[in-house]
Amino acid sequence: MSGVDEWCLIESDPGVFTELIRGFGATGIQVEELYSLDPECFQNLKPVHGLIFLFKWVSDDFSDGTLLKDQNILSELFFAKQVINNACATQALISILMNCHHDDLKLGQTLSDFKEFTRFFDSGMKGLSLSNAELIRNVHNSFARQQMFEFDGKSKKKDKEDVFHFISYIPFAGRLIELDGLKEGPYDLGPITEGQDWVAAARPHIEKRMQKYSTGEIHFNLMAVVSDQKMVYNKRIKELEVKGTEEAKAQIENLKMMISDEDVKMHRYKTENIRRKHNYLPLIIEILKTLGKEGKLVETFEKAKQKAIQIQQKKKEKS
Structure with missing residues (x-):
């Protein structure tokens, strides 16, 4: 059984998510970052197969839909409960891939086998199966940040303002569905009529989440899963x-x-991901050693500290 600390945090970046897809073995799909919900932002990206929304999680989190009850839809829809920490990024992405039936997408052997294996599992068992999917976990953890020190698990607890969460929006069986592994099941956000742009139907639901935050605060990010x-x-x-x-x-x-x-x-994307995965710690340690030998370590630290204070002050003034 996977431990809760075996999955790393994932950066909300289209290059990272596109490489995750490739790592899982799926083809024909990529991820694009969206800077607006305006229709023209989606025009050149069609077809859009799903939306991944990152937001600052709060204890009174809501969904303005209703818990999906239609057993015909539920029997065909892939939904996994999130039973492991830090896995929501991969879970949100896989939720879209598993429920996409477009000809452009080729799931590949790993995800196809996983989908078939968990086909008749309930959402809790699907979540547990995902937590033990070694290849998926290894691809996810390939983006783990290198740490100079190991910290006690208790010190890893974050305040609420530091907790972010990924969820997915997809069109499925004529309905707009919200998939959030922390909820008890998929949420039905309403019908999608024939010929209707499903992204347009999702827009007001996403905007409602955004409106929860104060003006000037950036606590969310939106990405689209689109065809290659x-x-x-x-x-x-x-x-x-x-x-x-x-x-x-x-x-x-x-x-x-x-x-x-x-x-x-x-x-x-490839260059940025190589840099993300590279271990810079040996270089950093050598630089610190050199500064220490030359007697410049404390001076450099104080300069960096003052610069950090100035940056924080500017952010406060801007707010």
């Missing part, structure tokens, strides 16, 4: 090549530039 953008662009190019018109040729050139932009972005 290069794959989408290449499909569109093939469609346009059949037309052969001048307008189609111009669109193809634009799509080729967008593919190039995707290559640059994925290279940046």
Whole structure:
């Protein structure tokens, strides 16, 4: 059985989540960060398969939906209770992947086997199974931050303002569903009519959560799980090549530039993730040793301390 401390905290970043997907063995899907809920922000990302929302968790957390009761839907929907600490990022992502039936997504062997294995489990057993899924846990923990010291578990407890949580929103069986592993089950946020943009239906529910926080405070982050953008662009190019018109040729050139932009972005993601995973502690220790030998350690510490105080003061003044 996995211990609660065996899962690390995950940064809310599209590059991290995209690499998690690849690490699980799934293809045809990537994650994009959203800076607004305006419809135009989603226009170039369609199809959107799910939304991952990070927010500051509070004890009076709510859902403006109702607990899903439809057994026909529940029997087909993957929902796992969160029974392990720090796993909500991976759990929110897997909740979308397991419930996505789009042709672009290929789950891969690991997730397909896990889905089949847990098919008839209740939500609690699915959560326990996830906690013991070694490959999934290892991929998740590949983003663990290196620590110079091991601390007593009691000192790891955080105040409420430091507790953040990930949940998912998906369209499923004609309903808008909220998946939160800390709740007793999936929440039904209402019907999605034929032809309706499900993201537009989710927007007011997400906005209600955002409105809980004071103006100027940033306690949330939103990411979209979308089809692999290069794959989408290449499909569109093939469609346009059949037309052969001048307008189609111009669109193809634009799509080729967008593919190039995707290559640059994925290279940046890869570089950033390598840096996230790299162990800088030996370098830091050597720098500290050198500063100590040269008698500059205390002086450097005091300068850094004053700079940190100034930054905090500016933040307070800005607020």
